[in-house]
Amino acid sequence: xxPVEVLRFAVLGLAANKIRTALTMLGVLxxxxxxxxxxxxxxxxxxxxxxxxxxxxxxxLTVSHTAGGGRFGxxxxxxxxxxxTPDDAQALVDKTLAPHVESAAPVQTTSQSITYAGQSxxxxxxxxxxxxxxxxxxxxxxxxxxxxxxxxxARRKVAVLGSTTVENVFGTENxxxxxxxxxxxxxxxxxxxxxxxxxxxxxxxxxxxxxxxxLRDSLTGYGSLSSIAxxxxxxxxxxxxxxxxxxxxxxxxxxxxxxQSDFRITNQQSLLSANDETNKTFTVLLAAVxxxxxxxxxxxxxxxxxxxxxxxxxxxxxxxxxxxxxxAILGQFLAESTLLSxxxxxxxxxxxxxxxxxxVVGITPVVVPSSVIGSFAVSVAIGLFFGxxxxxxxxxxxxxxxxxxx
Amino acid sequence: xxGPDAGRPAPVIDVRAVTKSYGHGAASVHALRGVExxxxxxxxxxxxxxxxxxxxxxMNVLGCLDVPTSGxxxxxxxxxxxxxxHQLALVRxxxxxxxxxxxxxxxxxxxxxxxELPLSYAGVRGKERRRRALAALDLVGLAxxxxxxxxxxxxxxxxxxALARAxxxxxxxxxxxxxxxxxxxxxxxxxxxxxxRLHDAGRTIVIITHEDxxxxxxxxxxxxxxxxxxxxxxRPPVRASVPPPTTSVPVxxxxxxxxxxxxxxxxAPGAFGHSGNAGEGAHR
Numbered sequence: 001x002x003p004v005e006v007l008r009f010a011v012l013g014l015a016a017n018k019i020r021t022a023l024t025m026l027g028v029l030x031x032x033x034x035x036x037x038x039x040x041x042x043x044x045x046x047x048x049x050x051x052x053x054x055x056x057x058x059x060x061l062t063v064s065h066t067a068g069g070g071r072f073g074x075x076x077x078x079x080x081x082x083x084x085t086p087d088d089a090q091a092l093v094d095k096t097l098a099p100h101v102e103s104a105a106p107v108q109t110t111s112q113s114i115t116y117a118g119q120s121x122x123x124x125x126x127x128x129x130x131x132x133x134x135x136x137x138x139x140x141x142x143x144x145x146x147x148x149x150x151x152x153x154a155r156r157k158v159a160v161l162g163s164t165t166v167e168n169v170f171g172t173e174n175x176x177x178x179x180x181x182x183x184x185x186x187x188x189x190x191x192x193x194x195x196x197x198x199x200x201x202x203x204x205x206x207x208x209x210x211x212x213x214x215l216r217d218s219l220t221g222y223g224s225l226s227s228i229a230x231x232x233x234x235x236x237x238x239x240x241x242x243x244x245x246x247x248x249x250x251x252x253x254x255x256x257x258x259x260q261s262d263f264r265i266t267n268q269q270s271l272l273s274a275n276d277e278t279n280k281t282f283t284v285l286l287a288a289v290x291x292x293x294x295x296x297x298x299x300x301x302x303x304x305x306x307x308x309x310x311x312x313x314x315x316x317x318x319x320x321x322x323x324x325x326x327x328a329i330l331g332q333f334l335a336e337s338t339l340l341s342x343x344x345x346x347x348x349x350x351x352x353x354x355x356x357x358x359x360v361v362g363i364t365p366v367v368v369p370s371s372v373i374g375s376f377a378v379s380v381a382i383g384l385f386f387g388x389x390x391x392x393x394x395x396x397x398x399x400x401x402x403x404x405x406x
Numbered sequence: 407x408x409g410p411d412a413g414r415p416a417p418v419i420d421v422r423a424v425t426k427s428y429g430h431g432a433a434s435v436h437a438l439r440g441v442e443x444x445x446x447x448x449x450x451x452x453x454x455x456x457x458x459x460x461x462x463x464x465m466n467v468l469g470c471l472d473v474p475t476s477g478x479x480x481x482x483x484x485x486x487x488x489x490x491x492h493q494l495a496l497v498r499x500x501x502x503x504x505x506x507x508x509x510x511x512x513x514x515x516x517x518x519x520x521x522e523l524p525l526s527y528a529g530v531r532g533k534e535r536r537r538r539a540l541a542a543l544d545l546v547g548l549a550x551x552x553x554x555x556x557x558x559x560x561x562x563x564x565x566x567x568a569l570a571r572a573x574x575x576x577x578x579x580x581x582x583x584x585x586x587x588x589x590x591x592x593x594x595x596x597x598x599x600x601x602x603r604l605h606d607a608g609r610t611i612v613i614i615t616h617e618d619x620x621x622x623x624x625x626x627x628x629x630x631x632x633x634x635x636x637x638x639x640x641r642p643p644v645r646a647s648v649p650p651p652t653t654s655v656p657v658x659x660x661x662x663x664x665x666x667x668x669x670x671x672x673x674a675p676g677a678f679g680h681s682g683n684a685g686e687g688a689h690r
Contacts, residue, residue: 005526016514034578318510321471322524322571323499399498400472403510 010335013308024304025344028306028379031294031347033355035375038290040356040365047366049275052204057138057237058100058268061230063088066262082262083224083251085213086130091248092230093132098244101230105133106212109226110219114208116169116180123165124206126182128215134193135230135309139209144176144191148399151190151379153212157218159187162207163195182208185218197294203258239265285388286372294375297344298382305390316394317402329396337387338380345379416483418579418610419445419468424477425633428461437463439475439633449580450605451612452621455630461614462583464630468612469581470494482578497529503572507584509564511556517543517567518552525576542570546600562593569600570577573609580604582613586620598623 014021043346065084089106092098108128113120127133130152134141147158159180166175187210196204216222232241242265255261309316316329349372356365421443427436435461445451457460466472467479470486479486481501489497498504511520521539530538543549546566558566565585572580582601586594600622605611613624621627629637 012515032682226610314510315512318512319523319527320495321469321498321504321510322527323495323497323498323502324523324527325495328527398472403471403506 027297028344036352038286257309320399333391341383452624
């Protein structure tokens with residue numbers, strides 16, 4: 001018996017019961033497809049978060065206040081903790097003390113609903129800052145104009161809108177120089193930011209940027225800043241920049257030991273790796289669920305092969321009577337189960353790759369090649385392994401008993 | 407016709423005190439109780455017996471489908487009891503052709519593929535295998551039915567496919583277990599005609615039957631009762647006409663002479679021993 005013969009017998013055997021074959025293959029198909037798709041979703045979500053972090057720039061440092069943050073007003077953690085102030089931000093831009101800090105901007109965030117033409121719209125983030133913020137956080141101007149330093153010092157009520165906000169509030173209307181109400185206070189729209197693209201979870205384009213002074217005056221009050229955005233001279237200098245920022249702020253806040261520290265510095269790099277960790281766990285969990293379904297598919301193969309062997313016991317007897325050696329019977333049934341899993345796995349790869357072309361719960365799946373190869377290989381191995389027991393049973397049948405079987 | 411194979415040392419079948427029992431203890435059934443049997447090359451032997459006489463069990467032992475509980479079975483001088491499973495498969499494949507009452511064709515498989523199957527297991531290559539399978543089908547007169555699956559063939563045609571499958575490996579021994587049991591008289595005649603021609607060509611044939619007209623074709627008739635050979639008749643092989651009276655010899659002390667219908671002359675004193683070794687030449 002050459003391999004082609006064995007394969008031909010296996011195909012004939014499978015073709016004899018097409019519905020059963022199709023359903024068994026479906027089990028493997030779903031298993032393999034699920035592994036590929038779910039791993040792709042996990043990977044896709046990780047990729048999109050990484051991409052949005054990278055869009056902000058990997059040389060971005062964020063100094064945040066340890067005690068609550070500006071959104072909730074004052075620090076309120078006793079006298080030892082000092083607020084982050086716009087002056088702190090100003091102090092960080094110092095070519096001698098901090099040569100690796102390119103720019104720094106204070107950030108005060110709040111959340112308010114805004115009103116335009118009688119319609120109220122919720123904006124996910126309202127940022128109060130200085131003109132340096134745009135360069136520091138990689139935000140480019142789309143239309144109109146940004147506000148300038150004199151707008152900040154004069155506390156003018158001007159606003160720069162993110163592209164999503166513009167769409168939500170104005171639709172196709174030109175927003176420039178229109179007046180919107182933020183917390184009941186009229187602001188003039190000066191410009192619109194270029195679309196940055198978000199990761200679905202938090203749209204970074206749904207934002208309004210105001211002069212920090214105006215925001216603190218009229219909306220949030222004078223507590224601690226939410227954070228200070230710091231841009232290092234290059235992404236390789238973030239560690240140096242971080243040290244410089246730490247020493248300047250420690251000095252300004254009179255902090256001697258780390259226990260007293262009232263601020264925390266995060267850089268995008270550490271955010272990226274933290275995110276990576278979370279996503280890895282997430283992906284592993286998804287893959288585990290999918291692997292279980294692949295295992296169930298494998299058990300389906302065993303079940304069907306056992307039924308097939310029982311049903312074809314007489315045929316096995318005939319084959320043995322005309323001189324089929326044990327190996328030929330074993331090979332035939334093993335080939336059938338492996339063929340089941342190879343075809344099911346192959347179709348599962350196709351289905352998984354096809355499904356991965358569509359967005360799943362707001363995440364664009366990114367197929368991981370190793371998951372494709374791995375799940376296919378596992379499905380083939382499952383066919384060999386789970387088909388092995390029924391095949392061995394078939395091969396061990398005594399010819400006369402098999403022939404008498406009804 | 408076969409001549410006396412004086413130069414041949416071993417008979418095709420040499421069964422020595424073979425017993426076969428099923429079950430254990432009080433519930434055990436003794437299907438064979440010490441069968442002695444020798445069949446020479448080229449003989450055409452019919453085994454008769456009522457159901458439960460052990461003839462099918464004997465056939466399964468002869469066909470290496472079943473192993474005897476005790477005793478020895480030498481096939482072409484080869485002690486089958488000493489072979490392992492793989493060697494037994496080889497013996498079944500190369501030396502024995504088996505034809506069953508219920509045809510035992512593999513479902514949904516074309517006649518050609520059925521006949522090629524033993525050759526596939528023997529490792530014969532595609533082209534040669536096809537040639538030999540077609541020749542075997544031609545021999546049974548089914549050259550025009552090679553693509554038909556069993557359910558597209560009549561019973562007689564199915565049995566002829568089974569015959570072609572049994573013959574294709576050119577085995578030393580053709581065993582047929584009631585090959586005409588499920589066939590009408592026309593198909594029976596066809597199948598028996600093929601067996602006759604095979605016999606003429608020198609093939610050793612052992613056939614189980616309970617029909618006298620089938621047994622009449624054979625040159626030697628064994629009768630089995632309760633797991634023992636009780637009669638062994640030999641006669642000149644005359645076919646397709648009323649056979650002349652043959653001799654009949656009771657086997658062993660215990661067995662009475664069982665009349666063998668088609669052969670007439672029951673209980674007539676025989677010239678030949680039951681083992682049949684000496685009898686070959688007397689048919690001339």
